[in-house]
Amino acid sequence: MTTAPATCCLCDALCGLLVQHENGTVTSVRGNPDDVFSRGYICPKGVALPDVQNDPDRVRQPLRRTERGFEPVSWDEALRDIADRIGVVQERGGRDAAAVYIGNPTAHSYAAVLFAVPLVAVLGTRNLYSSNSLDSAPRQLASYFMYGARTLLPIPDGCRSSRGGNGSCDCKRRHAKV
Ligand code: SF4
Secondary structure, X not given: OEEEXXXXXXXXXXXXXXXXXXXXXXXXXXXXXXXXXXXXXOOHHHHOHHHHHHOOOOOOOOEEEEOOEEEEOOHHHHHHHHHHHHHHHHXXXXXXXXXXXXXXXXXXXXXXXXXXHHHXXXXXXXXXXXXXXXXXXXXXXXXXXXXXXXXXXXXXXXXHOOOOOOOOOOHHHHHOOO
């Protein structure tokens, strides 16, 4: 059994991990207490990484949907097929008929970032989306309509909630007048 330090790339928190593995199989993932940012804390998605890694149904190579079901194809074949289909879509509907979505896995992969820029340039579409389109931008719009400014955020009143009502709430100290 070997333990290796790693970084979780599922989201921007980039938590430090300790990954236990044996004979090429990940057996457990836990927080790395020596990580200067996360200090041993990780969320359930980080703990569940071995389930994703070891899932027998995990997609490990390109698959093409056919009348007989999904069939494995080479990367060259898959990329050629996708390029042909995007060409057909843009021929019929114009350049904006294609849309690009860039999420965290792309942002945390230098290869994906390097190739995303020329791909977007070649497609020439104005339809670009990211994880920001799904979470931050709608939250900012909601804050604008509800509070009058997109940067305003509600903060839970822990001191007066049932959770903080036992007097142990840390926000009492943070809110305390000095
Ligand atoms: S462990 Fe959770 S919070 Fe930390 S980087 Fe991974 S997904 Fe994000």
